Amino acid sequence: xxxxxxxxxxxxxxxxxxxxxxxxxxxxxxxxxxxxxxxxxxxxxxxxxxxxxxxxxxxxxxxxxxxxxxxxxxxxxxxxxxxxxxxxxxxxxxxxxxxxxxxxxxxxxxxxxx
Amino acid sequence: xxxxxxxxxxxxxxxxxxxxxxxxxxxxxxxxxxxxxxxxxxxxxxxxxxxxxxxxxxxxxxxxxxxxxxxxxxxxxxxxxxxxxxxxxxxxxxxxxxxxxxxxxxxxxxxxxxxx
Numbered sequence: 001x002x003x004x005x006x007x008x009x010x011x012x013x014x015x016x017x018x019x020x021x022x023x024x025x026x027x028x029x030x031x032x033x034x035x036x037x038x039x040x041x042x043x044x045x046x047x048x049x050x051x052x053x054x055x056x057x058x059x060x061x062x063x064x065x066x067x068x069x070x071x072x073x074x075x076x077x078x079x080x081x082x083x084x085x086x087x088x089x090x091x092x093x094x095x096x097x098x099x100x101x102x103x104x105x106x107x108x109x110x111x112x113x114x
Numbered sequence: 115x116x117x118x119x120x121x122x123x124x125x126x127x128x129x130x131x132x133x134x135x136x137x138x139x140x141x142x143x144x145x146x147x148x149x150x151x152x153x154x155x156x157x158x159x160x161x162x163x164x165x166x167x168x169x170x171x172x173x174x175x176x177x178x179x180x181x182x183x184x185x186x187x188x189x190x191x192x193x194x195x196x197x198x199x200x201x202x203x204x205x206x207x208x209x210x211x212x213x214x215x216x217x218x219x220x221x222x223x224x225x226x227x228x229x230x
């Protein structure tokens with residue numbers, strides 16, 4: 001029944017070692033988002049894809065990249081993780097059209113940087 | 115300026131009592147949506163309730179209702195008959211101007227603790 005699936009649930013990486021987080025969806029939604037959420041803080045939007053169009057937030061560090069090879073999958077790449085990148089990473093989707101525009105979230109990937 | 119303000123870092127309530135979580139927002143758009151999400155300690159964001167800016171009636175979903183006061187730019191969440199499982203972080207969020215791919219802007223959240 002899972003609709004937005006994030007793998008892995010927990011990811012440990014080393015300082016400076018590239019890491020990729022993955023997100024897949026079975027909803028056929030055309031918009032996919034990546035949020036970063038640090039402990040006890042609000043989720044912060046990093047970027048989103050509208051279909052194949054990539055939209056980066058102005059304050060998202062260059063260290064963060066994303067790929068969307070098809071409608072169902074989206075990846076978050078952190079090229080050189082720093083200690084400050086330890087956080088929960090949430091993937092979300094939405095369907096363009098209709099008034100509600102609710103976002104559906106995955107369970108998140110908790111990233112630790114050692 | 116913050117777009118979404120949640121002034122209550124933590125709230126405590128006993129089972130079966132009602133609780134109101136406050137949210138004020140700031141936007142110059144006429145068309146926007148307001149959302150509440152629940153985030154348990156496991157981390158997933160669970161959608162609770164939605165209110166559109168043009169909706170005249172307050173939204174309700176089971177034990178959740180949204181007290182929407184447009185002139186005051188407030189969208190408080192009311193949980194009736196609290197349950198132990200309601201203990202979680204609650205986020206108010208806004209989506210401005212229904213443009214393609216517009217994301218949610220979140221407040222800082224309120225931690226709700228329900229005791230027996």
